[in-house]
Amino acid sequence: MCQIYASQLPDSYAYVTRSVRLNGYSTSIKIEAKFWRVLEEIARREGVALTSFLATLHDEAEALHGEVRNFASLLRCTCLVYLSEAREQALASTEHRSVTVKQVSASVSCSTAVTPVAG
Secondary structure, rough: HHEEEEEEOHHHOOEEEEEEOOOOEEEEEEEEHHHHHHHHHHHHHHHOOOHHHHHHHHHHHHHOOOOOHHHHHHHHHHHHHHHHHHHHHHHHHHHHHHHHHHHHHHOOOOOOOOOOOOO
């Protein structure tokens, strides 16, 4: 049951500490390597450097809530939100393709093969 989770390589969940500048101060953030990889992906998709993304996220959270009590936890939760939304988009895309294939299948004769188009 837990094989997929238990078989993770220890390096993927080892803590990695990085130094960043937030509000003009250098600070260290210590989170698991896998989270750093997701944050790098988010920053890439946003078209900014990771350090810029982290600073912007911190500034926006501080503006909304008055403070950021646990930035490392905010970063982990940011990754979960990002991955959850990506999963929902993938499921919606799959459902849309499934409906399209069913509609096409219903409109062709039984002797015609239907090949789903990716995209």
